[in-house]
Amino acid sequence: MPSNDVRNLLHAAVPTAAAGVVAAVVSGVVAGGKGALGAAVGALLVIFFMGMGLTVLQRTAKSLPQLFQAMGLMLYTAQLLLVFIFVAAFKDTTLFNPKAFALTLVVTTLVWVAAQARAHMKAKILYVDPEPSSAGKAEKTGSSA
Template sequence: MQSNDARLLLHAVVPTLATGALAAVVSAVVAGGTGAVGAVVGTALVVLVMGAGLAVLQHTARNYPQLFQMMGLLLYSVQILLVAVFLLTFKDTTLFDTKAFAFTLLGATLVWIAAQTRGHMKAKILYVDPDSADAKKAETAGSPT
């Protein structure tokens, strides 16, 4: 993982975990221990699914740039399906409060997306290789004789 990839991941994970901790405290006050467990499970699901998606997308961008857009669309579809499978599996559970889980899942996902967007906008990632532009200019800099 390149340093800017790790930085982007860190910029998304930290606010999401902070949101999850806040949601766990609020859920514990409102719904008790099962609410706190639901908030922790929701936060963990967001961090795992979105973190894995970011890692796969960065790998694809580095190795197969021509597939980047298609992979992004496929990846988001798979993420939605994974969360849907989790929701269907645990829809009648008594292990955690499902409302606390749902609100935390929604909130943590929105925070992840906002933090990832902010991190990407603040990152100084070059989209043009300056070395190739200098080499091209040097090739064409002679007199046309």
């Protein structure tokens, strides 16, 4: 993975992980150990799904740039469906607190999207490919006789 892709991933994952830690601490205080576990599972789920999505989207942008927008829409739809499936599967679990899980899921998703938008706005991305400069080449002027 190129360093720019890793940088984009880190700019979104680090704030999301920090928000997940804060949510786990708050949920632990409010709902006990099951609340902290639910918050941790929610944060890890967001980081995993969004991180994999960003990785797939970056690879698609490099190999098939004409499909970038369609792939982005399809990818976000698939992520949303996967999260819904996960929530539905663990709706009645006693392993962790579902309210802490759901709230952390929403908060960390919003943090991920905001951090990703901020990273994109701060990135120095050229929207036009510059032509190679010809200043270094010696140009002949006059006759060559």
